[in-house]
Amino acid sequence: MSEKNREGKRTARERLAEERQKHRTAEKRRRVLIVGGAVVGVLALAAVVGVLAANSGKEKTDTAGPLTAPSGATGEDSLAVPVGKESAKSTLTVWEDFRCPACKSFEDGYRSTIHELTEAGQLKVEYHLATLIDGNMGGSGSLRAANAAACAQDLGKFPAYHDVLFENQPAETDDAYAKNSRLIELAGKVDGLDTDTFKKCLDDGTHDSWVAKAHKAFQSGGFSGTPTVLLNGKNIYQDRTMTPAKLKQLVQRADRA
Numbered sequence: 285m286s287e288k289n290r291e292g293k294r295t296a297r298e299r300l301a302e303e304r305q306k307h308r309t310a311e312k313r314r315r316v317l318i319v320g321g322a323v324v325g326v327l328a329l330a331a332v333v334g335v336l337a338a339n340s341g342k343e344k345t346d347t348a349g350p351l352t353a354p355s356g357a358t359g360e361d362s363l364a365v366p367v368g369k370e371s372a373k374s375t376l377t378v379w380e381d382f383r384c385p386a387c388k389s390f391e392d393g394y395r396s397t398i399h400e401l402t403e404a405g406q407l408k409v410e411y412h413l414a415t416l417i418d419g420n421m422g423g424s425g426s427l428r429a430a431n432a433a434a435c436a437q438d439l440g441k442f443p444a445y446h447d448v449l450f451e452n453q454p455a456e457t458d459d460a461y462a463k464n465s466r467l468i469e470l471a472g473k474v475d476g477l478d479t480d481t482f483k484k485c486l487d488d489g490t491h492d493s494w495v496a497k498a499h500k501a502f503q504s505g506g507f508s509g510t511p512t513v514l515l516n517g518k519n520i521y522q523d524r525t526m527t528p529a530k531l532k533q534l535v536q537r538a539d540r541a
Contacts, residue, residue: 351493354437359410363498365434367443368408374401374535376409379502379512382429382449382461383417387511390521391450397528406539411446413495414502416510423459428486430495432467435485436477444474 353362364377376398380387401407413433415426429449436445448470454460461467464486471477485491505512513521515534520526 351497352490353494354434354442354491355440356437357494361497361501363494363501364410364412365437365442366408366410368402369405370408372402372406372408372539373541374407374516374538376407377412377512377514377517378409379412379414379505379507379510381414381416381426381510382433382453383421383423383426383456383459384510385453385456386509388450388453390511390513391447394528394531395447395450397532401532401535407535411442412502413498414510415495415499416502417456421457421459423462425454425459425461427492427495428464428467429461430498431489431491432461432464432471432486434491434494435482436471436474438485438490439477439479439482441474441477445471445477448473 354365356366358364358366380391398407398409402409413430415430418424418426433442433446433449436442449461452470452473464483467486468478468483471482502510502512511521512519515531516538520531
């Protein structure tokens with residue numbers, strides 16, 4: 285092999301080695317840029333998440349508002365909405381959720397008897413509102429409906445609106461009561477409730493914090509679910525022999541005592 289050919293091959297090998305080195309250097313630089321970019325991206329994402337979390341916390345604080353109990357609320361921490369005469373000898377304590385199908389079943393079965401007994405002055409009812417279904421199914425219909433019922437209480441329309449909400453209860457998976465427009469539409473079924481005052485109370489979420497506190501009281505009460513119904517402190521909803529007729533008998537017996 286001539287000296288010239290050997291020199292040509294060496295030069296070719298050197299060029300190939302240089303190209304390979306350039307390629308390795310470029311690849312290394314590319315990996316550094318990718319890793320660096322990823323780190324910057326993660327840091328930027330963390331910063332964004334931090335800002336969102338901070339803003340979220342601020343929003344919750346800002347929208348929670350003061351705890352405002354509805355007019356005439358009674359009991360511990362004013363968490364009960366009373367219906368009936370204070371002088372009644374029997375008290376029915378009811379824990380309900382406006383999205384709860386079992387609560388609707390109870391109301392449909394016992395509504396007329398409860399009305400009869402409260403109107404006769406023989407029974408007073410203390411309604412406590414919970415948001416159990418919002419937690420179980422998602423959504424905010426329980427909260428929005430409970431706030432609306434508290435707004436109705438401010439206007440002296442709680443009993444009628446309470447009944448309308450249960451009579452028109454959507455399917456458990458349907459969060460229809462999350463829309464104030466639907467709650468206002470149903471308010472039209474109660475004489476004198478569909479007012480600017482009622483609408484503002486809904487839009488402002490005036491009693492949201494009160495509803496949240498009522499639900500916490502339900503959670504800490506050790507109850508198994510909604511409805512929970514107590515007659516003079518005794519859980520009658522768990523009594524499988526209980527009927528509207530039996531409830532009426534118990535109340536009237538206590539009234540005569």
